[in-house]
Amino acid sequence: MKKLLLCALLTLALLFGCQAFASPVTQLSDGTKPDFPESSKLLKVYFINTHGASDAILLTYDGQSMLIDCGDTNYGLMFVKPLLDNLGIDHVDYAFNTHPHDDHINGFLSLLDHVSIGRFYTAFPFSYSAEQTSVMKAAMAHGVEIVNVDNESDISFGELRIWLYQDAKFLTPVAAKANSASMIIHITLGNSTVMITGDAEKPVFSDMYAEKGDAIQADIIKIPHHGYNTPSYEVFKVIGSKFAVITNYYNERLADSSQFLRNNACQILYTGRGTVEAVTDGTRWTIGQLTDR
Numbered sequence: 002m003k004k005l006l007l008c009a010l011l012t013l014a015l016l017f018g019c020q021a022f023a024s025p026v027t028q029l030s031d032g033t034k035p036d037f038p039e040s041s042k043l044l045k046v047y048f049i050n051t052h053g054a055s056d057a058i059l060l061t062y063d064g065q066s067m068l069i070d071c072g073d074t075n076y077g078l079m080f081v082k083p084l085l086d087n088l089g090i091d092h093v094d095y096a097f098n099t100h101p102h103d104d105h106i107n108g109f110l111s112l113l114d115h116v117s118i119g120r121f122y123t124a125f126p127f128s129y130s131a132e133q134t135s136v137m138k139a140a141m142a143h144g145v146e147i148v149n150v151d152n153e154s155d156i157s158f159g160e161l162r163i164w165l166y167q168d169a170k171f172l173t174p175v176a177a178k179a180n181s182a183s184m185i186i187h188i189t190l191g192n193s194t195v196m197i198t199g200d201a202e203k204p205v206f207s208d209m210y211a212e213k214g215d216a217i218q219a220d221i222i223k224i225p226h227h228g229y230n231t232p233s234y235e236v237f238k239v240i241g242s243k244f245a246v247i248t249n250y251y252n253e254r255l256a257d258s259s260q261f262l263r264n265n266a267c268q269i270l271y272t273g274r275g276t277v278e279a280v281t282d283g284t285r286w287t288i289g290q291l292t293d294r
């Protein structure tokens with residue numbers, strides 16, 4: 002497995018040409034360099050570098066794949082398809098859109114033309130926004146099964162346990178509150194947890210905490226809205242993440258949230274510096290990043 006992992010990283014390095022794996026391998030649990038046994042089934046989470054503020058996050062586990070958001074127009078082809086090719090994935094089992102804003106959903110249009118998708122999860126009505134309508138139409142034209150999800154939906158697969166949270170009070174017929182209506186996706190394998198948060202804003206996390214309590218804990222959190230929003234201090238203490246992924250380049254507008262995370266002893270990885278790869282066997286994580294030379 003180590004060889005395979007190394008192979009994958011090397012091919013990723015080749016893929017990105019001017020980039021190389023910088024191997025800041027880090028652990029959340031026992032402090033030793035992880036060497037997962039060959040028998041381990043690994044959850045791999047790729048926070049893809051889309052060269053700016055947009056989300057495209059790929060999960061692979063036990064031969065299945067889930068793509069959460071797909072970046073902006075053409076990003077599916079530009080940034081997601083090369084990674085899929087490199088991993089030998091020619092079929093995405095599950096696509097998920099956290100909310101139908103262009104920087105999260107439009108990339109599916111270009112991906113659909115080149116990669117087959119089994120099922121598309123959406124938490125929004127068909128006609129919620131122009132972006133939503135055009136992607137839903139394209140998905141149907143490609144024969145993709147569209148599945149509407151809500152907080153009660155169980156989209157777990159394999160040993161992955163997944164729960165969803167959408168703050169219903171922000172799901173209005175007009176798309177103005179789409180960020181706060183983002184579906185939050187909480188994924189668990191064994192003792193390892195990761196939370197994908199779309200562009201949700203502070204009140205959403207407070208409401209989620211009020212409803213779910215300690216279940217919101219996550220080893221790794223994708224910081225909402227490309228780093229421009231964070232949960233409150235009180236809620237973040239409960240989430241307790243040691244690693245935060247910001248889907249953006251670092252810029253001055255991120256100074257406050259970056260400081261907030263550091264004050265909470267949370268290590269930050271910016272996808273603008275390279276695709277972040279987090280791997281777990283359910284007991285510990287390794288996190289690495291493709292960085293520019």
Ligand SMILES: [Zn+2]
Pocket residue numbers: 054055056102104105199200226227
């Ligand atoms: Zn966004």
